[in-house]
Amino acid sequence: MNLSFFDQFSSPTILGLPLIMVAMFLPWALIPNPTSKWMTNRLSTLQIWLVHKFIKQLMLPLNTSGHKWSLMFVSLMVFIMTLNILGMLPYIFTPTTQLSLNLGLAIPLWLSTVLVGLRNQPTSTLGHLLPEGTPNPLIPILIIIETMSLFIRPLALGVRLTANLTAGHLLIQLISTAVMVLTPVLPTASIIIMLVLFLLTLLEIAVALIQAYVFVLLLSLYLQENT
Template sequence: MMNNLFDQFASSTLFFIPLIIIALLVPWFILMPATKACLYSRPTMLQAWFLKTSTKQIFLPINPSGHKWAFMLSSLLVFLMVINLLGLFPYTFTPTTQLSMNLGLAIPLWLATVLIGLRNQPTISLGHLLPEGTPTPLIPILIVIETISLFIRPIALGVRLTANLTAGHLLMHLISSATLAVMSISMMLTSMTFTVLILLTILEVAVAMIQAYVFILLLSLYLQENT
């Protein structure tokens, strides 16, 4: 019995090895390699179709100068999606429930988009801090507000991913605990809570995929503003 609900989000160790390291390495081992033996297999073709479709949708509105980010963001999309899905299995650890990791991914990528904009089009990038047609008395206030909103972007990226996954895992843990608690009281109530748990699990599978896509989509929007 866990003393704290949030203990499940703490990275445990096995033989003095942090499990978060294993969790971060697993996605790269389960992806199908593009070898001749499995080049035309169904999993490989499905994987290639998914990457092609998602990359096309993400980079369609971005200028050609930003397409060089396609490989990195597509790899990050698959990485986050696989990590989120693996975290739904029992006795596993989800690294994306750690705010430190999500901020470690969000801040460098956001900062890279900002620096690219300042290098390639400094006037347009700085112009985002002041909307066109702003009254003169409001100019200092709007510049401060837009600057704060600019620096909040990476924090919002990391917190959004962490909060959604953490809330889902907590709900699943609470409902599964309730299912075990009422098992000896009423089978009808047990079946109802178990049905809710199944539906919530299906929802969490969708959330795990959607949140990874939203993370990359917002990064692509930041990139679009600066290319």
């Protein structure tokens, strides 16, 4: 019974072929394409306005050299956000609940920010491993600790996104199962639990949006340290 709750996180297959690639390419088919007309529709106008607001907020603390990352950050946030929202629909697999996918996004992007810092300003980048004014006996220990914290960053990015989405989906499934079991026995209690389930679903939608923003925001902060 408990293992069946985790079946929703296993990648669906047809004839032995995983369908995770279909789920990953689906969001791009839902995004409206820009038009060459002078007058745009309301949806594309709202999309452009939101993108401009997001870029302005995200690029504000970065130097001019880091602004070239804006297109990739916006595309990444829209991609993760769409995957998270689509995962709230019934019978739809959520690829962002897989730690392998999240680490596949986090590790290359984090590594690219570190390599940019080592190429452009190696002294400042390596200086982050040792706080200023550290006593001499503590220098080796602090360098080891800061190095470990540096390499834990991509793991924290992937685990944070995976854990939040997995916990939310499990909680929704547990509560919905309780509603189905209690409906013929205690209808009043099932109605109350159903109201809690509705509120939890709204909360999970907010978490899906916020986690996509947090993922990109932390990457921008890592880039800020290296530009």
